[in-house]
Amino acid sequence: MVHFRHRLRALTVGGLALLTAATALPASAAAPDRTDRPSDGGLSAVIRYTEYGIPHITGKDYAQLGFGQGWAQATDQVCTLADGFVTLRGDRSRHFGGDAAPDRSLSAAATNLSSDLHFRGLRDARTVEKLLDRPAPLGPTRQAKELMRGWAAGYNAWLRQNKITDPACRTADWVRPVTTPDVARRLHAITQLAGHGAVVDGTTAPRPQDKKPARTAGALDPAKASRELLVRRGNTMGSNAVAFSGSTTADGRGLLHGNLHYPWQGGARFWQTQLTIPGELNVAGGSLLGVPIVTVGHNADMAWNYTVATGMAMSVYELKTVPGDPYSYLVDGKRERMTKRAVTVPVRGKDGRTTEVTRTQWWTRFGPVTTSMEDIPLPWTAGSVHTLVDPSTDNLRVTDAFLALSKADGVRGVQDALRRTQGLPWVNTIAADSRGHSLYTQSQVLPRVTDELAKRCSTPLGRQVFPASGLAVLDGSRRDCALGNDPDALQPGTFGPAAMPTLVDAPYAENANDSAWLANADRPLTGYPRIFGDIGTTRSVRTRGVIEDVAAMAKRGNLKVADLQRQEFANRAPAGDLAAKDAAKACAALPGGKATGSNGKAVDVSAACDVLAGWDRTVRAGSRGALLFDRFWRALVSSVPEQRLWRVPFSAAAPVTTPNTLNTADPGFARALADAVGELRAAGIALDAPWGEHQFVVRNGKRIPLSGGAHELGIWNVITARWDAQRGGYHDVVHGSSYIQAVGFDGSGCPVARTLLTYGQSSNPLSPHYSDQTELYSAGRMVTSRFCEKDILASPKLKVVRVSER
Template structure:
């Protein structure tokens, strides 16, 4: 063992020394010409416990190569499926009517997904963005990473056999290009804009009749609120940074708890990336990305939360009376541009459709089934998505990876302006903290919305943040900020930002209460609301982290405890009242929604005895969860929200409302029908199945306010909650102790590989179930002394 370790150390030192000792010009020449693979790309991958790769390379192209190789080894089927999507080929391989993975758009069918992405490809949208000079377009380093990633993915395919049953032997698992990698990044950038409107973009056709009912303003506003709120239900997060004033050693701390899908293309994948003397970063990457999305280096740690900023707006078009495919701007007609796209279809003839584009963006006729935007003979709606000109996310991530402080994290955001739909929370070894909602948003000022909103927009903008502007007026253009890298978006000076607060926390509400003692105000409505009711998750998080900050002397252990405290804020507010109201029901019965009298007396003691947590051994948690989901939000509380006390209001369960007793009866009936005892431990009925074995899962739903969020599928026939759709994903608790190595504990809840035959498809899931952590191996000595160390040299043939 000692001899083997000595050889590894010598090889690693030689590689580190060779790369770092060269002058810049000579190193660049060697990087281009002198690889161990005789002119091809190569990297060294050191695997440690749980299959975590530490990728060592001489330059960015080689680093991309090693990253593409290692991601393919763990996630080839999921990656290949995503590449089929961005190539517009889902209908060709899977049929036009199947539902695609929603990771890269909201398309309901493969056909609409293909029509959109094939249109993007034929318009050369991504190529044009790649050709933009930095910082408007991606840097040379970012493009080198993409090129290397494609080469690494292809080399793995060439040199290995696919064993994952999801795509073993599939014709759609094929080599990719750097353009495919960039197109995947583009799809993630427009996820909240054009990606949200794919069905409405590809279905939009000129009207065939002269009369179409205008959308109702209140219905549209309600649908817009629901549409935008769904983002944080499906993909949200918590993150908190603590300053040195609250910690045991005066250095910063960061706990990141992103809530992302447990299946499909928006999974995280964990790695460390190192170019000696240039880059050294560890964390989680969204699949298909060659950069670390959320992570830490030796000096700074960061995480992201899905932001409340609305990354799109609509322009209501006044159409030319003589031509519904022309619209008026200052009285002059302007013809729409046709984008005719043909898609190959499995077992059928090719399908051709025409999309209609304007100076503002594509015409869109709906956002899902709930928000119709009819194209009539007089009116149409065009979607403006500024992130359709944003391929800068990789450079933002690279800037974070190389930052040495929270100030440099903020500097990267100001320089690259590449984040489409997330906030950033960061802490550093100097004890500083940062919260910023630095995202690419349409430049909708409140003044512009007041001056240019259509009657529909006057309702949707204040209610949901969705601006609908008068597209017939040139003076309603979005304009430009002098510090913005592209026209029509806000510059960095307008972003809500909080620095050096004792704590900086976000749980997907607006920036207002990132720190309840230092509220952020003065930002435009499109960023989010001020002085409005917070979610239970935000309220519970602020209670927890503010108490931690006041207690002080914090360490990484305190972050770990917070992640798995599994406190239920809704339970603390309502369980005791629910138990009392249950006990007071005449005869111990309540009437269910079907009119049946139900004996609920057994539920009263269970609710009273419940420990108000969602640990796997908690008894009563499942009963309260099913009860809570059935009470209409409008009938929950007696005491309403007050902006003067936003953390503690609304409160007091309205047990006098008829909805309470009905919900209790229905919850009891539901559990009994499923054969589940009212006091059964949560972990027996909240689980995932891996290799035929149940793994109990703690945590709970968004609506209970739980930090450790999971959203499983209720299936009473299978015994309760099965398979988690979204929730705690790449979790990290990071601090510093004065040594060169950060103190970091991590967890990837669903494990590294989606291949059920792989050795690392469920090992971290079992750790997550046991509430245990992985100790990050960041420094060389920690990597090289790993008991599970496996060194692989990968290269092109």
Template sequence: MLQRRHHLRVFAVGALALLTGATTLPASAASQDRADRPSGDRMSAVIRYTEYGIPHIVAKDYASLGFGQGWAQATDQVCTLADGFVTLHGDRSRHFGPDGTTDRSLSNARTNFSSDLFFRGIRNAKTVEKLLDQPAPAGPTRQSKELMRGWAAGYNAWLRQHRDDIKDPACRGADWLTPVAPVDVAMRGYALTMLGGQSTWVEDITRTTGPTDAKPAPAAAVRKLFDRRTADMGSNAVAFAGSTTANGRGLLLGNPHYPWAGGRRFWQSQLTIPGELNVEGGSLLGTPMVEVGHNNRIAWSHTVATGVPMNLYQLKIAPGDLHSYLVDGRPERMTDRKVTVPVRGKDGKVSQVTRSQWWTRYGPVITGGELRLPWNSGTAFALSDPNAAQLRFTDASLGLSRSRSVRDVQAALRRTQGLPWVNTVAADSAGHTLYTQSQLLPRITDELAGRCSTDLGKQYYPAEGLAVLDGSRSDCVPGTDPDAVQPGTFGPSAMPTLVDAPYAENSNDSPWLTNADRPLTGYPRIFGDTGTERSARTRGAIEDVSAMAKRGGLTVDDLQKQQFADRAPSGDRAAADAAKACSALPGGTATGSDGKAVDVSAACGILAGWDRTVKTGSKGALLFDRFWRKLTNDPKATVWKVPFSASDPVATPNTLNTADAAVGRALADTVTELRTAGIPLDAPLGENQFVVRNGKHIPIGGGGEQVGAWNIVASPWNAAQGGYGNVNFGSSYIQAVGWDGSACPVARTLLTYSQSSDPTSPHYSDQTELFSAGRMVQSRFCEKDILASPQLKVVRVSER
């Protein structure tokens, strides 16, 4: 066996030498590529696969690099990608019927029909084509457009050459597997860019038939809307400065939380153009660039930001004309954008269905929905989304990928201004750190909101940061900062930023406590709040990373330990008191929400003995999780004795209010629930939180938002199916990165759900099993490490 492996190894390296002219690929691949491209236009790339199916793609230029990326993504994810392109083409109703649903990875549409109306509306208006035509920096650079062009060509070439070989039952033989154009790749990036804005309001844009009378919902509904908007997007990231590390160099731990299935999955690769670009990281499917990752000098990750990337305008309807509105006393007619969608009926026949979407100078009219926005003879509402007018996300990612320092990262973000709904946390090999909320936001200052908010805006803006401005006044349109690339937006100098803090951490709360010792304040409300209660995850994260920074001497090992420590901060704060309250119950019984007495005595010792973690083998984690969700979701409960204090925001609120009857009620309901499902109260978490891959039960550690775990893992509770089966959201592309002074970064990575969603692929669950075991993959970034891979496989791909 050892001799056979040796022969395979020699063959792989020999094949690489034949393809590149030498075993030092980056120096020679470009010249070999040029020699093989007499026309100067045929795209090709060399893909070296190492363990876990991770591709290392080398090409001579951006078009060929995109080609290799498109090819390799199709290899692992063709069905998911193709399904997404059906969505972007507005053809879901044609292929799958109008009432079916998307995976909601590219918009918040609830049905195929509303999704088609939305995306066909964009296509009819040629919005993406117009953005592609804008010269940089307002529009995308030539390099970005070449990446998109190459990605489309690579995807198409793979499909042309391998369509008949597809084994994945999700799309094998499907008639909707069709080639794509570069504009489709741009459209995918555009859809991702709008996830925080127009894509949230698809139902409200596509139902605008009017008139409707309703009383707008209170500010609490905005919070629920935003919570749902980000329910399948979140993240943690922390950068440590050289003052806290063992060797004086920076460290970064990135832990994005994203869906485990569908079109918003990450996919891992290394992208190299010799002498121009060399970066490794995670890309959202269908995008041609790394979005979070590292090179040999810097590492960065993103977290979903609290900035509200859109606003509403309240319109005054012109007398006697529902489709006109007044601006400075003059009527303006709305634009009727008619959209026609091909719809497959139950009889299989396709008919054409047309609907109107109404647009104003501010954006589309929206009505109804969770905010119950009216459209009547007096008023209507329009949505303004600056991210619907930009296509710079790829350039922002490319700029980060080419950065050599934290200062370069800042310069790239100033230049591109293309991040739509995320913060950036970064560290570099010189020991510097960065946090910045450099997202594209409408320039709504507190002064503008105070001067122009309608009555509804006076509720929504202070509470949630959603401005509702008076659309009848032209002086209520946001101005433009001098350093802003895009009119009507904040410029880079306005962004909350923290440089060279010992630690910079974000867990999807506002910038305020990025470093608890150096709070950020003074930014407009639209960026986020200050002086308010932080989430359990933020509080736990600050406790953990501040203790790490004070301890010092940190290494990449410490980052991996933090990722898999699986501490449950809410358990540390409440489990002991809950156990004492349980033990003090008369007769060991508590009254459930149904009024019945329940013997909960067996739960008391389990809570007391629980190790306060959400590891797969933790006994008591499931019991506490179900108890804690019921208690904290009880609107009648006063959970804490000590309330939140802005002067002690990490430690408060605290001390479980055991005198509240809700504590006993939650205990009784939890015990009843688990016993009814046949789940032992002390069942190890991994028995009831898992995924099944090709019939194999893989236990998954981590916890939900309520318990405050760093390692977020979530899925719907279904007691009849074993609890939290089929984990569908949480930690995704994890990276722990540092430097040791050599040319190679010290990096470990993990794609929790593995590279491929094809159940017939060898990379369908291999990294998922690593995640279950708390292990990561040693990065093979440098050439010597790639060539040393025992599973090295070399593939040359081209348009032929």
């Protein structure tokens, strides 16, 4: 069970005596009536801040806990949060113009206008309000709704009682109070990021064409384009996580290491907190902004993390339209009329004047009509139309899933929580507990497309894209092609818990954004439907590197939390281990030490050979040669297909060690080397320049060097940064290592945890917590977690604040 070691103590802060904790209550004493009903009177909470501005929030019930979370998030992130609520109101075009690109944390819309059409359409249809009104378990529980209500009240109270100092929105008229449905809309948008939210541009203004566009020579390969859907998702959000069972650890208890690779700017940032209702809930970890409960983290007995899963969260139905009526379609020969949604958006022009733009969206029994899915064209012709199926459009159970995980007392509790709530949208869950159990499970909301259904009902397009990516394109004109129901699924048309790929009590269970297949390389998971992910195919260099590292750690045994922290900052580059020696040898053999670049000019690359040979195969800040290899490797893998890149091809019998042996005879090798050398020299950058001198961020004028590197290099500690040679190299981080945790258990009820929020708690450059943890990250250090009462009270930075609506 979760241990609570609170005690009654008054602390004097600023001359005021504040109650900082409540008397401990046993779990059996928690009264559902007290925690489930709305709070009487004004809401309040106690927030105790420790080092690095980490808040420990205590509330008497769920509404008051949400209040404290909303207040504290506003303190650190008011401008980022407010910008997100502008998006959810469908008001970006009014304030920022229709053609500008929005922050893509809530959808993949390319323009503000497209984003506004999407979110205003959902508001006009009262989609979220209808989901809030659904009784649990299909709808959110009272506890979840109370958390949302409290969060909105806390955010609003902060706006009323404080002056905004962040220059990003200090004088903005778009910073406004929010409602409970606004908080729910944010959660709803998060669930759809891999589904409807990923194809907003194709659903916001579809129009029928007179005829099907003619295919031209060299048209995009649909199978390749569908694979790119997953690649692009992995290039914006990803993660590593590993759970070690007690058989590998020094004390027989589980260990968890998680590293979320999320954006460093905008609404997809994480934020760190501890949330406590005495006798009811005690959890610490990271929360996505706007979420009223911990998203990943630990309690006294269990730690969990997510990684972005390969499951295809959406599917497509192709419908036959009625001759002469493109707005009607046939199902088993019977005519059905589409639902029309006319959505009006105010748009500010370049002259500052606002006009209204109206677009019509069309919906079918399956979902919205779409005319494209990223690079895959889905034309609406005189004979057919395509419509999207995303089960998460009807999913507002995600808060209950987070809450249930926060309360789970071990791996079995995690499995039970996921089985009861069935609300996680596009992630895997990795967990470890104090009893020594480990878990990997791909328990996500997915459309129930079995392999049999795909084989029987795929359209010609579907037969190309489904094997390649798991994206189903099905014949919607037949009722027997409907998704069907699993007996254990809460939501019709989705897979139930029994279908989820799951691995329990393996010595290690890992994921680095590949499929479930090699969660443990010695215990491969197979037999799951293709829509969950693939089996027997090449793993990414990052997955291969992670498996090599964690398998070696598990074999060595006697693991402790300190070993997890060392792994985080080892910064080994598996691509370097695979290719640098071959590249250096082939470089030395080039005639005259020269190679021809993409521009057709010969480049003297002779100096690069020794640099590549001498590189230590890491991307630590002081590593010399890492930058040269990085620029060479990116140029090579972007121009040479995998089948030409390696001499030894992939083998499913040796998936961690193949493919291997760089094919330096391919013309792309010398070309990539010449391009990398020429690029660095043109920018005045030495070929053996230290990595940290050319990968950095600037915070308040201070340049902070960063270790870590790109996914393509296979780095555990992923950093994806903008490259500009003339500005010194990788000068700003787009996404990468964000909330990092290493958690173990010693039997005391106080977890042994190290955490790091790489970009700090606040995006306000005037905050003391704008870059403090970034400097820790640069130094390869982490924060010692203060979970138990004695540790919180011992903090030398302890600051106690009581916040309330009044």
